Amino acid sequence: MIEKVLKGSPKFYVWLAFLGSLIGLGAFTYLFQMKYGLSITGMSRDVSWGFYIAQFTYLVGVAASAVMLVLPAYFHHYKKFKKMIIFGEFMAIGAVLMCMLFIVADMGQPQRMLNVILHPTPNSVMFYDMMVLMGYLVLNAVIGWVTLECERHQVEPPKWIKPMIYLSIFWAFSIHTVTAFLYAGLPGRHYFLTAIMAARFLSSAFCAGPAILLLLLFVVRKMTNFNPGKEAVQTLTKIITYAMTINVFFFLLEVFTAFYSGMPGHAHPITYLFAGHGGHVDWITGFMWVGAILALLSLALLIPPSLRDNEKLLPWSLGILVTATWIDKGLGLIIGGFTPNPFEKYTVYTPTVPELLISLGIFATGLFVVSILWKIALDVKKEAGTF
Amino acid sequence: MKRSRRQFLKVASLSVLGLSTHLATGGIVNAAEQGAQYLPNENGLKAGRWAMVIDTRAFETPEDFDVCVKACHKAHNVPNIPNNQNIKWLWTDTYEHVFPEQGNNHMSESLENRDFFVLCNHCENPPCVRVCPTKATYKKPDGIVAMDYHRCIGCRFCMAGCPYGARSFNFSDPRKHLDMGEVNPEFPTRMLGVVEKCNFCVERLAQGLMPACVEAAEGKIVFGDLNDPESEVRKVLAENFTIRRKPNVGTQPGVYYII
Numbered sequence: 001m002i003e004k005v006l007k008g009s010p011k012f013y014v015w016l017a018f019l020g021s022l023i024g025l026g027a028f029t030y031l032f033q034m035k036y037g038l039s040i041t042g043m044s045r046d047v048s049w050g051f052y053i054a055q056f057t058y059l060v061g062v063a064a065s066a067v068m069l070v071l072p073a074y075f076h077h078y079k080k081f082k083k084m085i086i087f088g089e090f091m092a093i094g095a096v097l098m099c100m101l102f103i104v105a106d107m108g109q110p111q112r113m114l115n116v117i118l119h120p121t122p123n124s125v126m127f128y129d130m131m132v133l134m135g136y137l138v139l140n141a142v143i144g145w146v147t148l149e150c151e152r153h154q155v156e157p158p159k160w161i162k163p164m165i166y167l168s169i170f171w172a173f174s175i176h177t178v179t180a181f182l183y184a185g186l187p188g189r190h191y192f193l194t195a196i197m198a199a200r201f202l203s204s205a206f207c208a209g210p211a212i213l214l215l216l217l218f219v220v221r222k223m224t225n226f227n228p229g230k231e232a233v234q235t236l237t238k239i240i241t242y243a244m245t246i247n248v249f250f251f252l253l254e255v256f257t258a259f260y261s262g263m264p265g266h267a268h269p270i271t272y273l274f275a276g277h278g279g280h281v282d283w284i285t286g287f288m289w290v291g292a293i294l295a296l297l298s299l300a301l302l303i304p305p306s307l308r309d310n311e312k313l314l315p316w317s318l319g320i321l322v323t324a325t326w327i328d329k330g331l332g333l334i335i336g337g338f339t340p341n342p343f344e345k346y347t348v349y350t351p352t353v354p355e356l357l358i359s360l361g362i363f364a365t366g367l368f369v370v371s372i373l374w375k376i377a378l379d380v381k382k383e384a385g386t387f
Numbered sequence: 388m389k390r391s392r393r394q395f396l397k398v399a400s401l402s403v404l405g406l407s408t409h410l411a412t413g414g415i416v417n418a419a420e421q422g423a424q425y426l427p428n429e430n431g432l433k434a435g436r437w438a439m440v441i442d443t444r445a446f447e448t449p450e451d452f453d454v455c456v457k458a459c460h461k462a463h464n465v466p467n468i469p470n471n472q473n474i475k476w477l478w479t480d481t482y483e484h485v486f487p488e489q490g491n492n493h494m495s496e497s498l499e500n501r502d503f504f505v506l507c508n509h510c511e512n513p514p515c516v517r518v519c520p521t522k523a524t525y526k527k528p529d530g531i532v533a534m535d536y537h538r539c540i541g542c543r544f545c546m547a548g549c550p551y552g553a554r555s556f557n558f559s560d561p562r563k564h565l566d567m568g569e570v571n572p573e574f575p576t577r578m579l580g581v582v583e584k585c586n587f588c589v590e591r592l593a594q595g596l597m598p599a600c601v602e603a604a605e606g607k608i609v610f611g612d613l614n615d616p617e618s619e620v621r622k623v624l625a626e627n628f629t630i631r632r633k634p635n636v637g638t639q640p641g642v643y644y645i646i
Contacts, residue, residue, distance in 0.1 A: 037579040038541075039559035044471035048546040048556060108541015108556060108580025115521040115540050126520035126544055187514055187636035188550020264488065342552035342633075343484040347471055 001149065004379040005372050011223075012375065019368040026361010029354050030105065038108060041355040046347035047338040049106070051355050055362070056102035058208075058330040060179045061201060063095035063136060065209020067172035068239050074165055080232040083386065084217070086151075086377045087228075089144035091213055092172075094370035096137045101362045125181045132175045139168040144373075152380045176201045183337065191269035191336040194257075200250045201329075207243035208325040210236050211318040216370075218315055226378055226387055234309055237318075241302040244321055248295050251328070268344070269336040277346045284335050291327030294320045430595030435614030436511075436530040437587055439598075440623050440643045441504050445607040452479050452502060458603035462588070464576045466564035474555040476585045477506045477600055486632060503644065504608075506600075507532060507553040507585040508632060511639030515545035515554065524582075530613075530641055531587045541580040550636045554584045587641075613641070 033040055043050040066088035072078040073085055104110045121127050143164055150157040180198035187193065214236060217228050258266040273288045275281070298321035302308050307317070340346050351359075381387045446452055459465070459477040466474055479502040483490050486503075509532045515524050516532060523538040524545055546554045560579045570576055574590060577583055588598035596602070601610040611620040620643075623629075629643040 037557065037559050039472055041558075043558070045473055045475070045546075045555055046471060046552070048543045103542075106542070108543070108582075109539065110541075112521075112538070112540045115523075115538055119521045119538065121520050121522050124518050124520040124544070126518070126542065130520070182544070183547075186518070186548050186550075187638065188633065189547060192547075337547070342487075342550055343480060344487040345484060 001145075001152065001376050001380060004376045007379075008375060012371075016368065016371060019364045019371065022364035023361050023368065026358050026364065029357040029361065032354060033105070033358065038106075040352060042350045042352045044347055044349065046341040046345065047335065047349035049334050049338065050349055051334075051351040051359055052102045052106035054330045054334040055359055056099050056106070057179055057201075057333065058326060059095045059099045059102065059366075060133070060176055061205025061329065062209040062212055063092040063099065064172040064176040064202070064205045065213065066092040066140065067169050068206050068210045068236070068243075069213075070165060070172075071169050072235070072239075074162075074169070078235070080229055080235065083381075084213075084228050084232055084236075086144055086148055086381075087217060087220075087374060088210075088213055089140045090373035090377060091209075091216070091370055092140045093137060093144065093373060094366040095209075096133055096140070097369055098362050098366035099133055100137075101365060102359070105358055105362065125178060125185065128178050129175075129182060132171065132178050136168070136171050136175050139164060139171055143168060148377055148380055151384050151386060154384055173202065176205050183333075188342055189337050190265040191333075194254060196250055196253060200247065200254075203243050203247040203250055204325045204329055205243075207240045207247055208322055208329075210240050210243075211321050214240075215315060215318050215322070216374075220374065220378065224378055226381070233314075237302065237308055237314065240318070240321065241299075241308065244295070244298060244302065244325075247325070248299060268340055272339050272346065273332050273336050277340070282348050283350060284331065287327050288332055291324050291332065294324035295328070298324055428594050432592045432595055432597075434529050434612035436612060436641070437509065437592070438530070438611065438613040438620050438641045438643065439587070439601070440609040440620050440627075440629060440645060442607050442609070442623075442627075442645045443501060443503055444645060446502065446504070449502075451604075451607070452504065454603045455504070455600040455608070458599040459585070459588075462571055462591070462599040463574050463586075464561075464565055464570045466561045468559065468561075468564050472556075472558035474557065474561060474583065475505075476555075476583075477504060479503060480505055486630065488633075488635075489630065498646070504600075505551075505553070506642065507587070508551055508638065508640030508642045509587055510641065512637060514548040514550065514636075514638060518544045518548040520544065527589070531589050532584075533586055533589055534583060536575070536577050536581045536583065539581040541582065543582060545582055550633055550638065551640075554582050556580075556582050 041050060041052075066085075069081045069085045069088040073081040104113060107113060116127060116130055143161060146161050147157050177198045180201040183189070183192035184194060184197035214228075214233065217226075220226050221228070255270060258270050271277070273284060274292075276285050298317055300307075301313060301317035301320065307313055335349055338347075338349070378387075456477050456479075460467070463476060465476050468474060482494070482498055482501065482503060485505055509530055511530070513524075513526055513532045516526050519525075520542060521538050521540055523535045523540070524532065525535070526532050541556065543556055546556060557577055557579055561577050565576060588596070588600075591598060598610055601608045609619050609623050611618040613620055615621065623645065624643060627645040629645050631640045631643055633640075
């Protein structure tokens, strides 16, 4: 099926070339990081994880979100999702690849990364994170490819694929739970040390991931006339709405615990994010407020059925939702976890231009892979008449 | 021509085989010989659980601290990088920062103004060891939390895990910030992209020497075996009121402060 990539419109290749140039820019910037180390980033002794790890965390959620299509389709036999599943699975492949690249970009000694396998350490959550990410990549690649191949030949998928699909459902939950455990088990990091972290991660993943999927599918619909189906879109939007409502609720639970208990350690990170420290407000505060307002706005636009089912409005609502969840998890989570530091001191973290360029390169790599995979899926569907 | 090539190959392969067996067996013998050279120093200090008690009352002037910090940083080639990507093994801070959430209103002026040493606590339950994905950070049987700089992948999970901010990461090449003519050849300089921290002078203990800061403190810091009821650390702990940093995180630090 890979030959489908070779026959595309000029527009498609211009798009790939554009992404390729961004990848090149990121790779070129990474050369500087190889030479000068992570000193070219905005990270410091106090804020020792930054933009890279935040993006990794967000993208694990995007990867896991494919389960919001697979689960209804296979557990509840909701057939309307079947047409879209392949796009969710292929998007998950791109997302996991980006996760891995962000981890590598964040390493001080990436050439030693095989040490994680050479010296397996079962007491480290990172060891499990590596395993579940690898596993999820393989599962989605195998399931996606085999089912698409069968669709192409218009035969039933082989029997052995079913158990793999069921496994992938549990696996999707596990990858984001394990990612939450990276944070939720750290003593002395008050913003991370919360039992609800994994639940928050899953709820934000299950709204943001499908929202990104729908947004990308809307673009595809414009370009190729591929139609995911009106009812399928409406059902997925409902799932997104529920997940986002739970996500916002979970965050408010954190706020309650922190401020009603009055325990300084719990309150300080949230206070810092939303109100600054000692009369001084950093750039993150503006982002956090925008994120909070957009989160509520997305609910206001998604909960009333008349607004939710308005196809003109929907892309905007989803875009607002994605922005809000990204600010929460792709910026606030890491900064809040490291500020204040263990000495109750405040060090400002601001990502640098090289850091953002490398991240841009990684995002472009993910989009590049997803573009190629989706092109294959679309062409196969066109041929098979399941467009 | 054909015959001679055949002969050549025969001879050549036999010689390669012979040479490699010789190297292999020779190599083993050499390794065994070398292994015998690495015996622990007979004078090395041993303990069931190394611990440190700092008499914070005795550190009065900045110089009192300075000699210890200098001794430590000189012994371990710790660079001074003038920004927030700095490397710190032994440094000082105020009461409210060293003991957050353990402060009181209206504390004595001396406590408010005094500085306190900060270093790795060599915890009984070290979170940094728990989270390290490569065992580059590990706990020795004598309680010292040690590091293998050559195995560290620089993921900085340990920095997120440490509740004491005791770990530093080499964001840049530390050798650029050292006077390479002045480095201590007894201890390795680190490279770009690895984490490091205080090691309770494990290399000095192995030679029968007290940690560099303890030696420089001239009695103001006591170091010894916590498991030995006769040791000096146990004596000063029994005689003085001491506190440890962040007791609520359950790590059981090995560094005690006489207040």
